[in-house]
Amino acid sequence: MDIKKIRILEKIAIYILLIIIALCVLIPVIWIVLSSLQEGNSLFSSTLIPKKLTIKHYINLFKETDFPLWYWNTFRIAIANMCISVVITTLTAYVFSRYKFKGKKAALITVLVLQMFPSFLAMTAVFILLSKLNLLDTFTGLILVYSAGQVPYNSWLVKGYFDGIPKTLDEAARVDGAGHMTIFLKIILPLAKPIIVLVAITNFMGPWFDFIFPQLVLRSQNKRTLAMGIFDWIQKGANDNFTMFAAGAILVAVPITILYMFLQKHIVKGLSAGAVKG
Template identity: 45%
Template sequence: MKLQHFITYVILILLTLSVVYPALWIVMSSLKEGNSLYSETLIPRAFTFDHYKDLFTNTRYQYSLWYMNTIKVAVLSAILGTIMTMLGSYAMARFRFVGRKFGLMGMLVLNMFPSFMSLVAIYILLLQFELLNSHWALILVYSSGAFISNVFVAKGFYDTIPRSLDEAARIDGASHWKVFTSVMIPLSKPMLTYISLVIFNGAWVDFIFARLILRTADQETLAVGLYDIVNQQTSTDFTFFAAGAVLLSVPVLLLFVWLQRFLVDGLTAGASKG
């Protein structure tokens, strides 16, 4: 038994190092002088914050604009995606209608395929509606995809709420909408927090769909903009890129730490029933 514990701890330590070391390397690279990522030591011999200053003063790149674009897309995607997931999962959990089982089965099948398989179809659809190079197109893609990904978690959560609460509210004269807004939503805070943060995080760091849809530099998000910095043949701004990557991770890290309790409650409650 002790050998099993030892092996378990060794595996956990190795996994932790595999996650922590690259992140620490990027942070240290963003604080060292020069523009090369190569270094003989992990900890720089001299520290500087000039790269972080350059993010907002360098006229060659539009980092501030990319940051605001990303915040806009991520926040609106989280809001719209959460609303769609709430309404759809509540309907699936509480109502019986024609096509319900077929719809659930269809969404389950769609979850088995990676989202980038739909790139061509999404591109053609947005091209037909003249929505390319639009933040709203990106928001619609993220929020609709989030519904497919999170509907079973939300439905499982609503299944854990006793139907007697619905019945008691209806006896008092409440409509379906009143039951949903006054009873279900207040009880769904952990689950809604989890879903909102998952959608926000997905939109915040996504590169594939943002690269497909956004066509001009003024519309780009952080993931696309940072990629363009190091993708140029003559680019040597690797420490600049490292500083941008560090700032990219800060909002998500703070949200995960702040909402950790709700995340655990929302995920475990939604997984108790299907």
């Protein structure tokens, strides 16, 4: 068998593998979407495509539950965490990438060690600290927990990207009279757009799907997040209404899907560049 035939067979095998992986990903998504649109309460149907499609489960989700409130609470927390984390992370990474100071190496090692431990290991300490600061059952307390917990890993990732930006640009800007903040805002940040987009999305996704910390910090009914609200809804008997649950799952996935669709190029570039340059 000649080399050309071998290469053709390799390509065919790769495409078959990719098709199988795509089907494994898409079939559950298509199934849950169709399930949310079918009549009745069961996820099972006698046909591949339901005979009659309806959006009543989406309507009932807003009428019979506090889903809009859970959605709004989670959205506010995610946006606030994203903004605060991006600011803290980029500033921290810029300091470690561009400044020289005593204890820099020890600080970097400390950050590296901290990112090795899951944040939920500190749940008891977090609870006591927030209790002492009167921040239990507040969105502020929860946002502080998220923002602080995501700084170590993100700082290392962003620092790796900043290290790949030539320092000659900084020197040229200083010759023209630019200060550190001007260099950071007008030179570094525009060039680091891919990694910043990646950090922003990951910090948005954290609170969006998290259940552990909201359950620890929040107590009031009107402050529940999506994860808390849906879990409580299931506990109270919503497991008899799978189609409405499917509708809720689709709505939860919508914001993340939209973000990935529009920012896919920046995400891929940020992941590859940050990993290589770090």
